[in-house]
Amino acid sequence: xxxxxxxxxxxxxxxxxxxxxxxxxxxxxxxxxxxxxxxxxxxxxxxxxxxxxxxxxxxxxxxxxxxxxxxxxxxxxxxxxxxxxxxxxxxxxxxxxxxxxxxxxxxxxxxxxxxxxxxxxxxxxxxxxxxxxxxxxxxxxxxxxxxxxxxxxxxxxxxxxxxxxxxxxxxxxxxxxxxxxxxxxxxxxxxxxxxxxxxxxxxxxxxxxxxxxxxxxxxxxxxxxxxxxxxxxxxxxxxxxxxxxxxxxxxxxxxxxxxxxxxxxxxxxxxxxxxxxxxxxxxxxxxxxxxxxxxxxxxxxxxxxxxxxxxxxxxxxxxxxxxxxxxxxxxxxxxxxxxxxxxxxxxxxxxxxxxxxxxxxxxxxxxxxxxxxxxxxxxxxxxxxxxx
Amino acid sequence: xxxxxxxxxxxxxxxxxxxxxxxxxxxxxxxxxxxxxxxxxxxxxxxxxxxxxxxxxxxxxxxxxxxxxxxxxxxxxxxxxxxxxxxxxxxxxxxxxxxxxxxxxxxxxxxxxxxxxxxxxxxxxxxxxxxxxxxxxxxxxxxxxxxxxxxxxxxxxxxxxxxxxxxxxxxxxxxxxxxxxxxxxxxxxxxxxxxxxxxxxxxxxxxxxxxxxxxxxxxxxxxxxxxxxxxxxxxxxxxxxxxxxxxxxxxxxxxxxxxxxxxxxxxxxxxxxxxxxxxxxxxxxxxxxxxxxxxxxxxxxxxxxxxxxxxxxxxxxxxxxxxxxxxxxxxxxxxxxxxxxxxxxxxxxxxxxxxxxxxxxxxxxxxxxxxxxxxxxxxxxxxxxxxx
DNA sequence: CTAGTTTGTTAGTTACGTTAACAAACAAAA
DNA sequence: TTTTGTTTGTTAACGTAACTAACAAACTAG
Numbered sequence: 001x002x003x004x005x006x007x008x009x010x011x012x013x014x015x016x017x018x019x020x021x022x023x024x025x026x027x028x029x030x031x032x033x034x035x036x037x038x039x040x041x042x043x044x045x046x047x048x049x050x051x052x053x054x055x056x057x058x059x060x061x062x063x064x065x066x067x068x069x070x071x072x073x074x075x076x077x078x079x080x081x082x083x084x085x086x087x088x089x090x091x092x093x094x095x096x097x098x099x100x101x102x103x104x105x106x107x108x109x110x111x112x113x114x115x116x117x118x119x120x121x122x123x124x125x126x127x128x129x130x131x132x133x134x135x136x137x138x139x140x141x142x143x144x145x146x147x148x149x150x151x152x153x154x155x156x157x158x159x160x161x162x163x164x165x166x167x168x169x170x171x172x173x174x175x176x177x178x179x180x181x182x183x184x185x186x187x188x189x190x191x192x193x194x195x196x197x198x199x200x201x202x203x204x205x206x207x208x209x210x211x212x213x214x215x216x217x218x219x220x221x222x223x224x225x226x227x228x229x230x231x232x233x234x235x236x237x238x239x240x241x242x243x244x245x246x247x248x249x250x251x252x253x254x255x256x257x258x259x260x261x262x263x264x265x266x267x268x269x270x271x272x273x274x275x276x277x278x279x280x281x282x283x284x285x286x287x288x289x290x291x292x293x294x295x296x297x298x299x300x301x302x303x304x305x306x307x308x309x310x311x312x313x314x315x316x317x318x319x320x321x322x323x324x325x326x327x328x329x330x331x332x333x334x335x336x337x338x339x340x341x342x343x344x345x346x347x348x349x350x351x352x353x354x355x356x357x358x359x360x361x362x363x364x365x366x367x368x369x370x371x372x373x374x375x376x377x378x379x380x381x382x383x384x385x386x387x388x
Numbered sequence: 389x390x391x392x393x394x395x396x397x398x399x400x401x402x403x404x405x406x407x408x409x410x411x412x413x414x415x416x417x418x419x420x421x422x423x424x425x426x427x428x429x430x431x432x433x434x435x436x437x438x439x440x441x442x443x444x445x446x447x448x449x450x451x452x453x454x455x456x457x458x459x460x461x462x463x464x465x466x467x468x469x470x471x472x473x474x475x476x477x478x479x480x481x482x483x484x485x486x487x488x489x490x491x492x493x494x495x496x497x498x499x500x501x502x503x504x505x506x507x508x509x510x511x512x513x514x515x516x517x518x519x520x521x522x523x524x525x526x527x528x529x530x531x532x533x534x535x536x537x538x539x540x541x542x543x544x545x546x547x548x549x550x551x552x553x554x555x556x557x558x559x560x561x562x563x564x565x566x567x568x569x570x571x572x573x574x575x576x577x578x579x580x581x582x583x584x585x586x587x588x589x590x591x592x593x594x595x596x597x598x599x600x601x602x603x604x605x606x607x608x609x610x611x612x613x614x615x616x617x618x619x620x621x622x623x624x625x626x627x628x629x630x631x632x633x634x635x636x637x638x639x640x641x642x643x644x645x646x647x648x649x650x651x652x653x654x655x656x657x658x659x660x661x662x663x664x665x666x667x668x669x670x671x672x673x674x675x676x677x678x679x680x681x682x683x684x685x686x687x688x689x690x691x692x693x694x695x696x697x698x699x700x701x702x703x704x705x706x707x708x709x710x711x712x713x714x715x716x717x718x719x720x721x722x723x724x725x726x727x728x729x730x731x732x733x734x735x736x737x738x739x740x741x742x743x744x745x746x747x748x749x750x751x752x753x754x755x756x757x758x759x760x761x762x763x764x765x766x767x768x769x770x771x772x773x774x775x776x
Numbered sequence: 777c778t779a780g781t782t783t784g785t786t787a788g789t790t791a792c793g794t795t796a797a798c799a800a801a802c803a804a805a806a
Numbered sequence: 807t808t809t810t811g812t813t814t815g816t817t818a819a820c821g822t823a824a825c826t827a828a829c830a831a832a833c834t835a836g
């Protein structure tokens with residue numbers, strides 16, 4: 001056989017054992033016949049592979065299942081030696097942390113509210129991440145096994161180590177925080193993470209290709225194309241705050257103008273400026289605006305509809321570029337179910353068929369997304385996958 | 389070993405033989421030691437695999453190469469039994485056809501000028517394609533081997549068989565043309581094909597991710613992301629003629645308005661309308677405009693620069709969505725080298741770092757691209773690749 | 777208690793690689 | 807011209823990881 005060229009972490013396993021372990025980690029738990037049938041492996045092969053995996057502690061036998069007839073089938077799940085991962089959402093108001101096994105069983109979780117809202121990644125967030133990660137590693141139990149990977153979702157562009165990390169400000173994370181040695185560190189943009197979560201747990205479970213558009217304080221997009229996250233050459237894929245705007249025969253576009261125009265601040269300014277005298281005080285913030293639209297205020301409804309049309313135009317541009325077929329709307333403003341229909345209408349009028357859905361996940365979306373990414377990475381390390 | 393589950397066409401070959409054949413098809417020709425070293429296979433394995441491939445005619449020994457020292461090495465290339473493919477560019481003014489081996493050796497080629505320029509895919513083009521393909525199949529030589537695949541580049545969106553082929557008008561191709569039985573048929577958008585050609589032979593050879601933007605009569609884009617062409621849910625990825633436009637706080641966008649605004653017709657109308665009295669007659673067409681800009685006309689230069697700025701804004705929007713890092717400019721207008729610098733300047737000012745290059749390929753780009761795609765497909769059929 | 781079913785193990789086989797050893801074909805040095 | 811060392815290709819023996827066949831174990835249903 002061709003030399004297996006182990007990548008350090010994973011012990012020497014046969015290809016079938018690796019496939020079994022990977023499937024088990026993705027499925028959570030399964031019986032031996034189930035695994036064998038899914039992978040098309042014979043019972044002798046299963047026998048050898050499972051005893052090997054069990055011997056090194058990568059899988060545990062956790063019970064038996066009785067079918068309609070015949071002997072009981074052994075039930076397995078991922079074992080202690082497979083270890084655990086840490087996923088952190090380093091948000092602007094909260095740090096969310098999850099410690100999980102490779103098969104996404106939650107071992108520990110924590111939410112820490114930052115003393116003050118941070119507009120940009122900086123020392124404040126860095127220090128909080130350092131504290132939370134240290135605390136999580138301190139409470140680690142023996143049966144968590146080794147730490148296999150650490151992932152952090154950041155509210156900034158993220159590029160690989162060889163690239164221009166100064167422009168992205170991602171290095172600010174390390175001003176107070178030193179990542180633990182021995183486990184790979186994964187950084188990912190928080191909107192991308194939320195897109196992953198929508199794919200795994202949320203509104204886009206069945207489709208390998210879709211776009212997640214977040215509209216709130218700022219605007220951003222995560223692109224899942226054929227099951228893979230698109231990051232781009234500068235980690236800027238989905239940075240739709242930089243779409244050319246204004247774009248017209250006479251106007252000259254300005255950089256980042258869309259972000260300012262679509263953000264909550266400018267939105268509320270437009271709402272206040274156009275608020276009719278007869279409808280009382282203008283709404284105080286976006287949730288007030290949305291609530292008043294819900295409860296029947298004509299002016300609020302008009303403002304929300306107008307914002308939906310603006311979002312629709314932006315979505316149309318995204319559709320014209322990548323044609324995702326499905327767009328999931330999220331974020332403080334975009335996640336409101338009132339918006340989706342009008343966004344869909346406008347986007348379809350302007351470009352190509354898209355289904356616009358509203359996000360089904362709450363504020364945990366980003367941690368769940370980075371958790372999934374870090375688990376995937378840990379799994380790749382364990383089974384030593386050398387992809388093409 | 390796991391059952392190989394042959395996909396009909398490819399005979400039963402070992403994995404190593406398949407890998408050797410694939411490498412040889414991609415490289416064109418190579419010596420046995422070269423192939424063995426590239427794939428990390430031992431000499432006995434090479435011996436067995438090559439004799440097997442030679443026996444079924446998939447490879448031919450075409451000579452020997454003497455190294456600095458030692459025995460001569462045998463030189464191989466793809467054999468007759470591997471067959472050939474037909475690639476057709478069904479353009480609006482010309483039908484271009486190439487018959488090639490799996491390793492892209494040209495066997496036959498032809499260019500047919502349509503009696504009248506066709507704005508849309510229709511019976512005229514369909515009939516011409518039927519004629520040209522029939523003629524090519526009639527002159528087939530015995531040593532071309534079997535036809536493995538047929539590919540046609542179309543000036544329309546293309547979607548898979550299960551999708552809405554009415555909206556794309558792609559079925560117009562079959563109004564007068566019946567594809568030959570027994571070989572898979574591949575349809576692809578012509579701009580996507582040109583992008584593939586830029587990747588394989590042109591200005592984007594070293595990068596797996598880039599965008600090809602074609603500006604001429606119309607405007608379109610082909611996206612190569614991590615080595616794969618992005619088609620989108622409706623075959624509309626890259627249809628940037630449908631970017632939202634005009635896009636501004638007060639304006640309401642109209643569908644397809646960018647296509648009209650950026651197309652040569654509207655461009656020349658703007659040039660004529662703004663042409664200063666002192667500079668003589670306004671340019672007759674875009675090549676006249678570009679020539680006059682080259683030869684120093686201030687008004688022509690201003691018009692070209694203005695157009696480059698418009699293209700730059702559109703490129704900026706594309707960069708904000710997919711961040712390709714490199715954009716290749718092509719097409720009747722976009723392919724002029726005078727445009728790229730200003731496009732790059734504007735795009736970089738508005739969004740994220742992009743390098744803008746000018747296409748290096750001529751009018752053969754589209755055929756060469758579809759040839760590459762059809763050869764790849766044929767190869768997959770032969771080696772029976774079941775990708776994940 | 778027996779018959780039929782499902783699970784898991786043992787034994788033997790097959791496919792496809794490997795290394796080791798050798799023969800053939802060549803350039804350069806003696 | 808012969809010798810020496812190098813590279814190529816083949817043959818023989820071997821190893822790994824899958825497979826099938828056969829059997830033992832554990833269970834339900836009649």
